[in-house]
Amino acid sequence: MRLFGLNITREKAAPGARQIDTRQGWLSVVREPFSGAWQRNVEVDQKTVLAFHAVFACMTLIAGDIAKLRVKLMALQEGVWSEVSNPAYSPVLRRPNRFQTRNQFWETWILSKLARGNTYALKERDARGVVKALYILDPARVRPLVTPDGSVYYELCTDNLARIEEPTIVVPAAEIMHDRFNCLFHPLVGLSPIYACGLAATQGLQIQNNSTRFFANGSKPGGLLIAPGKIDDANALRLKDYWDNNFSGENAGKIAVLGDGLKYEALAVNADDAQLIEQLKLTAEIVCSTFHVPPYKIGVGALPSYNNVQALNVEYYSQCLQSLIEAIETCLDEGLGTGEQLGTEFDIDNLLRMDGVTQMQVLKEGAGILKIDEMRAKLDKKPTEGGDAVYLQQQNYSLAALAKRDAAADPFGTSSSAAATPDPAANDNVDQVQAAKALLTMMKGLPGVRR
Template identity: 30%
Template sequence: MANWLARVLPSWLTRSKEGEYRPGPYQLSDGWLSAKAGSILNWWQSGYSLQPYGDGGAMVEACVSAYAQTVAMCPGDHWQKLENGGRKRVTTSALSRIMKKPNDYQSISDFLLNLSRRLYEKGEGFALGIRNDRREITEIHFMLHGRALVAEDGSIFYQLSGNEIAERRFDLSNPIPARDVLHVRLHTPRHPLKGESPILATVLERAMAGAALNQQVAYYLNQSRPSWLLETEQNLTSDQVRQLRERWEEQTMGENAGRTPILTAGLKAKAAPTTAADSHLADMLKLTDQSIALAFRIPLQVLGLGGAAFASTEALMASWKASGLGFALNHIEEAFGLLFGLKGQPDEYLELDTDALMRSAFKDRIEALARGVITGIYSPDEAREKVDLPEVQGGHGKMPRVQQQVVPLSYGTEMKPPDPTKPALPAPAAEPDIEDDDDADRSFDDFARDIDARVSALLH
């Protein structure tokens, strides 16, 4: 394995001694320059160009698309906390209107898709906010390129470009104040206003895989490895070998590919065996894909690469939300909150609702809502609202309720709980204490006979 990797890996992956010439490719600010192009001083005039860092192959595309498409699926709402500990959805704010329609040519799904994709491709995403006469943001435009500028007094401005519609509608020649710019950025190791993508952490893995694949492509194109072998026990001259090869290729290549050749004189054809190097290449490419998914913090199951199976879709999404996806959503929410001047968690904030990710797992979603209603967390009306059902008529679904498992037998006479809207009955008055005399110990019959005897005595 080690010897095979040594043949596959290019020399530029090994560390050169100080002062020695190191062959390319070379890492520049905007991408990689190949070794051949780097050997030419005016490489840009010779038809060469940089290979952007974002061109990472199918695995990087899968990771970036997973984030971009998942974020775009989550609808956003403006929330405010109430004094009683609950919260209410704000539907009349500028943010609530933007989260429904950011501008007149994009949906919110289009906007979030491009913003989050640019965030993970380049490490940062930009958008321009346009305000009305009341200083409220009425539209927001995604910008492909952006650069932060810091004034002498520390004020922050931005130079934005990359949106032909916005550039034709608004004057973007002057720097734009930071208060009107949505700037979402990832890790900033070089500058606090310059984010970097996790793609940069996968350069070595992608270079290794690219070198191995390029060598294999050249290996197959040069026909260094035949797909079939012809065997015979007869001794053939060089001319006979040449003629036999020509006849075989004539019957199996080009327009005749797939036809059935007929072998005579003891000739046998067998497919070329798979070597150990092929299995090493497959293992290395698999490890490369796993390393890229690890850098993006995406479970392999989300990308369809196997791994331990989750019990349900909810468990799979919960695992991703606990790592990379949860961070991405929170990071975008906080950037919007900064642009719109929200107070922040828990008082006032934007929330991208991840319940939309459970649309395909209807059974898990219904079971979770049923559990929430039975335990008294949700009222029936609140649970019905989450599946787009109307409220129960008469207001019977507004109050949360719990299971009542131990009740007296008399509860079965009317089979309904007390009405919570009626006032509670007053407590019964306390019975008067009976005086401690001789009459208190007598039975009612003895007491009555004594009264009758006294009345008779008086009458006589």
Template identity: 30%
Template sequence: MSIFDGLFRSRDKPSNRTAGSGYTFYMGGSTAGKLVTERSAMQMTAVYACVRILSESIASLPVHLYQYESEGNKAKAVKHPLYRILHDEPNPEMTSFVFRETLMTHLLLWGNAYAQIIRNGKGEVIGLYPLMPNRMTVDRNSNSQIIYQYQIQDSDAHTGKTGSVTLKPSEVLHVPGLGFDGLVGYSPIAMAKNAIGLSIATEEYGARFFANGATPGGILEFPGTVKNPESIRESWNKGFSGNNAHKVAILEEGMKYTPISISPEQAQFLETRKFQIDEIARIFRVPPHMVGDLEKSSFSNIEQQSLEFVKYTLEPWIIRWEQSLNRALLSETEKPDYFVKFNVDGLLRGDYQSRMNGYAIARQNGWMSANDIRSLEQLDLIPDELGGNLYLINGNMTKLQDAGIFANKENNNEKVLEVEEPDGAGESGESKPKHSDPGKNPVPERHHR
């Protein structure tokens, strides 16, 4: 028996709990007395908003398969069979957007995203189909190799199989979330069930308050003895609760009404609900302004918060996706030459003036051409004969090693020429250098600056 058998023998389904490495986080009842599951949590507006924002953000990013070329360049591998599956259509039943949105929703609710990989006889990927995480069990066989067991239901496509099917790691695209063992992620809903349960409780309290609360409400005082108090109470609730709330009450025979109800503001009901929205946004690391809480947002910082959302929230998810796709979909011979990459340039564009200033700096320093800029702005390219692909640089800039080239030329032109004697001074008629007499004024030497 392998040592791994005791550690990773059974992975319970996330539908009722998530477990691993000795830690168990049960789904279900919370300390607020409310049942918390993935589906009940999605009925909370804050949870639904966070899941929708992250799922749609990941799904809307362009994803491409690239191939390394010479000198460190890369190009889109559009002729590779995997390119169309990732970029356009992973299977005949859904688009790439819907596929990634579905898997990202599973990842946020259950902590794991699974998809079955369909290959042809050559081992090439020809299709990807999402699998429900609450029906997947990750286990190890007798040889300590990871296996995936999936429960088949009647709602699945008819494959002629019933019960459970065992899939090999090469047949499953698994994107795990945060976990303790690196193999299976844990559901954020299970981790934060008490915070979500409190949100459900406060929302239900508010719904009951406005649906069933009698308005006006308080104590009915009657001089003397009330023979049938239940009848009076039922008559009052029937006349002034529900759809009849806020109607004018007419009192008879000295009856007096004293309101004693506490408003939701006095009970800090609204503050509690607002805090729970921030609490849920904190779970998914989504800026509050993206779920409708603009209390701490302004025109001066909302753009910076959006950039931080891309950097600190989306970037870890993107890297998790990219590495899982590279590991599961590329063969060992393809991994040195190909890689999957999400493009986040569209989310980091900034406002128009900031983009133009950035393009101007890049253009003047020679690391972007006019066509590079126009392609980012979705504009038609300039033909080569008009200089669309030229990389320019300011004329007052040069390499550091050539910084003294003009100074050296100037010094060469100013070299001191030796003074020659008149003709016939030498025996052969050649001119000789004229030596200065120590007693006479020497020829002044020219000093270089």
């Protein structure tokens, strides 16, 4: 069949090609969260873990912060990268596909990478072979294939949004942008950070579920009904049903009358003894550490004591966002085929925006380096007359001029001989004044010149 201008085959990979199963992401291989977990049927469910507040907050924070950044097309001009527009690349950067805005596209890209460890973007080309659209594929419906000679292909399943109507097709790696995260076990299989924090997230969810059941039961923990003598199974079941129906849930807190020497003893450990709040906070901090997000960004822990917004944002960018952003830029440059003179770059100015006082101080210190219009552009101000120039104070001298001065016998003119030496520039000024006076005297004698 023909897909996006390419001849795509539905045939299976060449004999001997090895299929790498990534349909279940990090859950495709049995990996125990602790020793013996598999035998005890204890597993970390990815979809359930995504409901943990710290995992959800970290993923949406990172995806939202990157999605709000604009992707610029840059060109190398006279050794400096400057923003340009190009009909072959700019349209797809402004609107990646027909059903997603730029922000939605990048959110989907990052969420797929963080949740499943892999992002697969399928290219759609026009008649010229230029990429005109990009579609983020479901990682569960993509399988990398490796041939005996090392060539890489991707097996894709039906995806109506990406206009893949065949049950399965195989496309070459040149038609897929594959952004993978934490390739610990295979260079074509990325691992999600959930692989490392899944157990902590599961523990946090269990704590929340237990607390929900605890408070749903009127904050009354479960316990034991103890009889002084032996009772048969029928009476034990009758007493249990009677107690559950009359003194649990909405009926918790009612007065119970016990006879025949029955005694009630609380069984569950109270929240104070179990230190649930500290445990829940610990699980959230573990999740933040695997996503490299400062805990205070998602409301876990206290804010840093120093008041410097830019320093906090730079820390967050360098330890969390920078690697993700640069990985996307590399995928775009190679996937779009921009070459050596063109490239893509995220505009991180909004992310690292300074407070007003600091920003004005930085622009002030930039005088002599930046043009006035360049400074005004940083403040979203229009160019002004005379602003397309670099201004510098007059008392500044070049190093070459200072070197010539220092090379003189008496660079500062402190000796008496230097004082006695006539200054040619001063003589020139005197001659000019005398010539002006003589010209004025001559003009006074001419007719029509007022005396």
